[in-house]
Amino acid sequence: MTDPTAETFEESRLSRRTLIAAAGLGALSAAASPALAQTATGAAAPPSTITNPPRDFSRRGAPTTYFWDPDIIAVDPSFNGLAQPNSAIQRLWTGALWSEGPAWSAQGRYLLWSDIPNNRQLRWLEDDGHVSVFRSPSGNSNGNSFDFQGRQLSCEHLNRRVVRYELDGSATVLADSFEGKKLNSPNDIVAHPDGSYWFTDPPYGGQLYEGAPDAPGGPSNANGKLNPRLGQPPGIGLAKRELPTNCYRIDPSGRIDLVVSEAQVPDPNGLCFSPDYKKLYVASTGKGPGDTGPGGKGDIHVFDIGADNKTSNGKRFSDCMIDGINCGPDGLRCDVEGNLWASSNAGRNVGYNGVTVFNPAAKIIGRIRLPEVCGNITFGGPKRNRLFMAASQSLYAVYLGTQGAGPG
Known part of the structure; x- marks a missing residue:
């Protein structure tokens, strides 16, 4: 079933701009932040506005009348061939608590993604845009992907494991x-043509909102005041963080x-391979719960990747x-030309959340601006030329002039 709460929210909500105008705060807000003001009316734009005039992403919003979407920015002329000039950014759905891990099923022609705090996976159908709960509970799943055989792969925060959903409906703990x-x-997690799976293992699930903290005395519950077993099934909340934050490879042998x-x-x-599978890109995010060191730097x-499946010559690709x-950065994906597309979480820095696009030489060539923090991305659609963006509470998409490399 479609989430009725999300539909009600989408259909009935008032825009922040309307509320500001109704409260008579337009002039005050415009004076405080003239850069965000609408010059035609003097009414202040909402804090999430990134275009001028402000755009409304709701179903009632006016269509994008520009030939080139104003929130798709070509930083370098080479990006012009990757974007689709007459394609507008669309918000397909909203109503999640924190959207993550979008993955495209080529055979099923649907987009799957995680709503981590709600402990569920959602599915968007390409034929009619219907959204329903796909799997609940999901183990507070985060990243998802599909391998070369069309099997779904999921990273579960709550259960601290990686699982594969087989074609017969059973599940395998990888x-x-x-x-x-x-x-x-x-x-x-990402699949390799040799049958292996590569995944990252940071500590972000060790918090109440996205999983379960460590048992008392563990790094994310050092003083033992949190009860990680509350609201959880038997067996959850007993583990303590034991490992560094590494990246692993699951060999076909197990x-x-x-x-x-x-x-x-x-x-x-986030992580992804280059189109020729000779390079591995890994995003390093901020300090996680229980980290005793400095943590990641957001780069x-x-x-x-050698013939022996070992990594070498590691370096920072971009700050x-x-x-x-x-x-x-969080989620990463490459297109068939080898350009790297990275989701962007710039927090309250309005206009910098969305997607950042780099060429293979690490030069920023393009940007996609969203009104919400973007957690993860994937290429999908029947032609794999549509970029899906899981952004905070919502799911966005835009058609492109290129295709994604590798399966969803």
């Missing part, structure tokens, strides 16, 4: 520990190997700084 120690909270250590990339989050790293603002 990884829940490394060298006898429980995983932290697997975050993102063996799990460490491929990128915490010393190389602290708090690894992207890249490694060469993700634009105009002095850190556009913190």
